[in-house]
Amino acid sequence: MLEIDWLHVLAALINLLILYAFMRHFFFGKIGKVIEDRQNDIQSKLDSADEDTEKARTLLLENERILRSAKDEAKKLTESQKHKADKVYEEIVDQAKTEAQTILDRATVEIKREKEKAEQEIRDQVVDLAVLISTKALEESIDEDKHRKLINDFIAKVGI
Numbered sequence: 001m002l003e004i005d006w007l008h009v010l011a012a013l014i015n016l017l018i019l020y021a022f023m024r025h026f027f028f029g030k031i032g033k034v035i036e037d038r039q040n041d042i043q044s045k046l047d048s049a050d051e052d053t054e055k056a057r058t059l060l061l062e063n064e065r066i067l068r069s070a071k072d073e074a075k076k077l078t079e080s081q082k083h084k085a086d087k088v089y090e091e092i093v094d095q096a097k098t099e100a101q102t103i104l105d106r107a108t109v110e111i112k113r114e115k116e117k118a119e120q121e122i123r124d125q126v127v128d129l130a131v132l133i134s135t136k137a138l139e140e141s142i143d144e145d146k147h148r149k150l151i152n153d154f155i156a157k158v159g160i
Contacts, residue, residue, distance in 0.1 A: 034125060038118040045114050049107035056100045063096040132157075 067089050074085030 031125070035122060038122055042111075042115055042118055045111055049111050052103055052107050056103045060096050060100050063092060067092055 070085055070089060070092075074082045074089075077085065
């Protein structure tokens with residue numbers, strides 16, 4: 001007949017609770033901080049991209065203002081000068097649109113790249129922690145002394 005040693009079951013539960021408390025105290029906060037730092041970094045990059053977009057819009061408005069001024073001057077010139085001013089107008093508009101689109105495209109690509117990089121780094125860190133904990137837990141049968149030594153070794157490696 002199978003007998004259950006309730007003292008060992010209780011000791012295992014207490015060890016599990018202690019391990020959970022240590023992990024919660026020492027790791028959950030750090031992982032949360034890493035995630036928060038990444039979110040703040042991404043948000044700052046998004047804010048920077050918004051600023052760049054606003055600068056592009058300002059440049060576009062400034063170019064349009066300059067073009068309107070050039071158009072007014074063209075009306076005052078002779079017919080041949082008007083033809084030349086129209087060419088300049090089209091070139092500046094095309095250039096402004098190209099520059100604005102280039103700035104927006106670069107900002108979008110940079111935001112996407114940084115977001116993917118941050119997500120991958122977070123995934124890697126979480127996987128590394130999980131693998132380390134799992135490896136240590138599964139390496140050998142753990143009695144109380146070995147369990148304490150494993151926890152102390154783990155804490156020493158993490159640098160807490």
